[in-house]
Amino acid sequence: MTRLTGRRPLLRACWALAALAAAWPAGAHDFRVGDLVLDHPYATPTPPGAVHGAAYFRAIRNRGDQADRLLGASSPAAARVELHQAVMDGEVMRMRELPSIELPPHAEVPMRHGGGYHLMLVDLKQPLKDGDRIELTLRFERAGSRTVQVWVQTPRDMDVHRH
Template identity: 60%
Template sequence: MISKFKFVGKSASLLCAGLIALHAMNVHAHDFSAGALVIDHPYATPSIKGAANGAAYFRSIENKGKELDRLIGAKTPVAETVELHEMKVEQDVARMRELTAIDLPSGEKVQFRHGGGYHLMLMNLKQPLIVGERFDLTLKFEKAGEKTVKVWVQQPRNMGNEHHKH
C-alpha cells in the first residue's frame, strides 16, 4: 500500500511540475493572431512621473500572408487617443513623426521597439503605466480587421533616456 502512495505522490509531483512548466510557457508565449498577422509580445514602458503620454511596442508584427496589410489605427481605454509613430535619426537628430499607416509587407516581420523605429504613442494617459500591470489595446488593420491584445507594462533591459517625453 505504501508503494502505491509513493507512485501516486511521484505522479502527482510530475503532473504539478508539468502544469507549472506549461503555465510558464504560456506566460512567456505572449503573442496574438489577426488573420495572417502574428503580433508578438505587446508591451509598454512604465510612465515617467508627470508624463502625460506613454508608448506601446511589439517585438514584431509578422505578416505570414501573401498580401501586404497595414496597421491603420489603435485604441485603448488607458489613453484618450493612440497615434502611430516613427522615430528616425537624421543628421544626428532624432525626429518623431505621426504616420497614417504602417506597412506590413507579406512574408516579413516589422519591429516596433523602444529606442527607435515604429511605436504607438498613448496620448493623454488616463492613469500612469506601472510595471507589472496589463491593459487592452485594440489594433486596426486594413485587411485583418480589429484585434484586441493584452499589453504588459515592463521595464526594458536597456531603457535609458530614450523614453518618449512628447
C-alpha cells in the same frame, strides 16, 4: 480488468492535453489576427505625471501572401493612440505621426523601443507602472481588428530611448 482497460482514462487524459496544447497560442504573449502575428506587445513605464506613453511589439509578422497595413489603434488607457516613427534628423531623434504602417507579405516589422515604429499613447488616464496591463485595440486594413493585452515593463536597455 485488462492492462489496456486500466490505462484508458490515462490515454484519454493524454489526448485531451495534446488537443489543448495544439489550441494554445504559439507564444506565451503572442496574438493572432488573420495572417498576422502580434509578437509580445509591451509598454514602457512612465514617470509620475507623464501625459504620454508608448507601446511596442517585439515585431508584427505577416505570414500571408498579401500585404496588410496597420491603420490605427485605440486604448481605454489613453485619450487616443497614434502611429509613430522615430527618425534621426542629424543628431536628433524626431518622432512623426504616420497614417499607417505597411506590413509586407512574409515579412517581420519590428516595433521595439529605441527607434523605428511605435504606438504613442496620448493623454494617459494614469501613469503606466511596471506590472500593469492595458488593453490595446489594433485596426488592420485586411485582417480587421484585434484587442491585445499589453504588459507594462522596463526593458533591460531602457536608457536607450525614453518618452
